[in-house]
Amino acid sequence: MNPSIATHPAPKSSPDCLLLYCRGGFEKECAAEIIDHALALGVGGYVKAKPDSGYVVFVPNDPKTMAAARRLRWADLIFARQLIFASGPLTELPPEDRVTPLLEQARGLAQRFSDCWLETADTNAAKELSVFVRKFAVPFRKALEREALLGGSKTLRLHVFFLDSATAYVGVADPHHAAPWPMGIPRLKAPRSAPSRSTLKLEEAFLVFVADPEQDLKPAMTAVDLGAAPGGWTWQLVRRHLRTTAIDNGPLDPALLDTGIVEHLRVDGFRYRPPKPVDWLVCDMVEQPARIAALVAEWLAQGHCRQAIFNLKLPMKKRYEEVRRCREIIAARLDKAGIDYRLAFKQLYHDRAEITGYLALDRR
Numbered sequence: 173m174n175p176s177i178a179t180h181p182a183p184k185s186s187p188d189c190l191l192l193y194c195r196g197g198f199e200k201e202c203a204a205e206i207i208d209h210a211l212a213l214g215v216g217g218y219v220k221a222k223p224d225s226g227y228v229v230f231v232p233n234d235p236k237t238m239a240a241a242r243r244l245r246w247a248d249l250i251f252a253r254q255l256i257f258a259s260g261p262l263t264e265l266p267p268e269d270r271v272t273p274l275l276e277q278a279r280g281l282a283q284r285f286s287d288c289w290l291e292t293a294d295t296n297a298a299k300e301l302s303v304f305v306r307k308f309a310v311p312f313r314k315a316l317e318r319e320a321l322l323g324g325s326k327t328l329r330l331h332v333f334f335l336d337s338a339t340a341y342v343g344v345a346d347p348h349h350a351a352p353w354p355m356g357i358p359r360l361k362a363p364r365s366a367p368s369r370s371t372l373k374l375e376e377a378f379l380v381f382v383a384d385p386e387q388d389l390k391p392a393m394t395a396v397d398l399g400a401a402p403g404g405w406t407w408q409l410v411r412r413h414l415r416t417t418a419i420d421n422g423p424l425d426p427a428l429l430d431t432g433i434v435e436h437l438r439v440d441g442f443r444y445r446p447p448k449p450v451d452w453l454v455c456d457m458v459e460q461p462a463r464i465a466a467l468v469a470e471w472l473a474q475g476h477c478r479q480a481i482f483n484l485k486l487p488m489k490k491r492y493e494e495v496r497r498c499r500e501i502i503a504a505r506l507d508k509a510g511i512d513y514r515l516a517f518k519q520l521y522h523d524r525a526e527i528t529g530y531l532a533l534d535r536r
Contacts, residue, residue: 187281190230190241191256191333191341192249193356195519196295201492202228202251209249213240226293227333229258229341246350250495250517250527253294253356256331258343265338270308271315277342278316278330284323285330286347288316289354292334304337357521367425368404372522374454375408377481380518381530388479389414394450396477398441398467399457403428410434414452419444442467446476453477458485465498468531469505472513479532484517486525495527502531 190210194202203219210217210230217232232238238257246255259281262273278285290309292298312332316322321330328344335341353359358379360372382388391413397406401422409416415433418424424436437444441457453471455464461484471477486494495517506513512534519527 187238187257187259187343188231188235189258189260189341190244191258191331191343192228192230192252193254193256193291193293193333194226194228194251195253195521195524196224196226196293197525198251198491198519199223199225199228202249203230204492205249205251206230209244210241213243215241224295226295226298228252246345247516247518251492251519253519253521254331254345254351256333256341256343256345256350258331258333258341260341260343261335261339262342263339265340267338270337271312274312274332274340274342275315275319275321278321278332281330281342281344282328284321284327285316285344286323286325286327288313288322288330288332290332290334291355294355294357301334301336305334360522363407365427366404366407367402367428369522370456371404371407373456373483373520373528374405374481376520376522377518377528377530378408380520380528381481381516393452394446395452395454396444396446396450398444398453398455400424400436405454405456406434409452409454417446417450445471445474449475450477451479453480453482455480455482457483461485461487461494461498462501465501465529466505468529469502472531472533473505473509473511480530482529482531483523484527484529486527498529 192202192206199221203221215232215237217230220229244255246252259277262277265273290305292301292305329347331343331345333341358376360375362369362372389412393414395409395414395416397416397418399420400406400418401420401424403425406416406418406428410428410431410433418434418436419439419441421438428434429436464482464484468480468482484498502515514532514534516530517527
């Protein structure tokens with residue numbers, strides 16, 4: 173499949189690098205992925221990635237190729253929480269006036285911005301820095317407003333990414349093709365009535381992958397949850413009033429069964445098939461990624477479901493390679509069946525050392 177590629181609006185002056193936020197410990201995977209995607213667009217370059225830093229910087233060999241790099245989309249990247257077209261970093265920001273040099277850098281990127289997000293990496297080392305950033309955000313936003321640099325929903329969003337109080341990257345993102353949350357993190361609260369915190373993985377997956385919840389998550393739709401116990405993912409389906417078959421040999425939260433729209437079957441998740449097609453398959457079974465990929469592909473190939481969200485538990489080594497292997501397994505099965513489909517992977521904030529996949533029949 174060839175996913176559609178969006179072109180980002182051209183800034184007043186081109187940034188000189190790509191800044192990607194990621195989970196700490198996954199810098200290597202994020203770096204390898206951005207190199208692959210950039211090369212596919214004819215953009216050669218190198219990465220700067222420090223282990224456990226929570227971010228990666230990609231620098232094109234030829235600054236003129238940044239125009240081609242603007243075709244990259246955050247949604248097409250697995251390990252990047254956010255994709256910023258940046259310049260910098262600015263260093264030795266003066267404590268008495270950090271605002272002025274940051275404003276000057278911002279003016280070189282666009283005439284106006286839809287919003288401004290001041291951010292740090294999502295690491296323990298950056299937690300103290302976040303206190304400074306919150307305090308600095310007030311005078312900096314006032315300065316942007318005073319200079320008439322904020323306003324317009326169709327304009328680029330300004331990002332200032334602090335490495336420390338004296339060092340920052342300044343960049344832009346197209347709000348239509350970037351993560352809609354500061355730091356690329358949706359701040360979800362674990363519901364008290366949910367059986368497990370894993371419920372947040374599926375909630376976040378719906379936010380990331382489902383473009384039209386009113387169409388794709390209608391009440392009375394049907395779903396199967398493979399590896400359901402104790403019921404964290406089933407809880408999200410029930411919350412949306414989907415009639416759900418929960419598959420697991422372990423116990424399910426009795427409150428889910430009391431809803432009247434959940435059936436619990438203690439059978440093998442790899443062998444079970446529904447008596448008739450369902451709208452959704454969700455799967456959070458602890459198993460080798462390749463087996464899960466093959467299983468989900470088989471469900472779609474045989475017409476057992478229309479859409480699927482599934483979790484892949486990645487190995488400690490060669491994690492990016494394993495994801496590509498799973499993609500190939502799914503593609504081979506569905507291409508053989510002659511099925512048009514949409515496939516996307518994302519390492520969600522609530523995934524930890526996992527990634528989430530989304531597979532659906534292509535209805536375009």
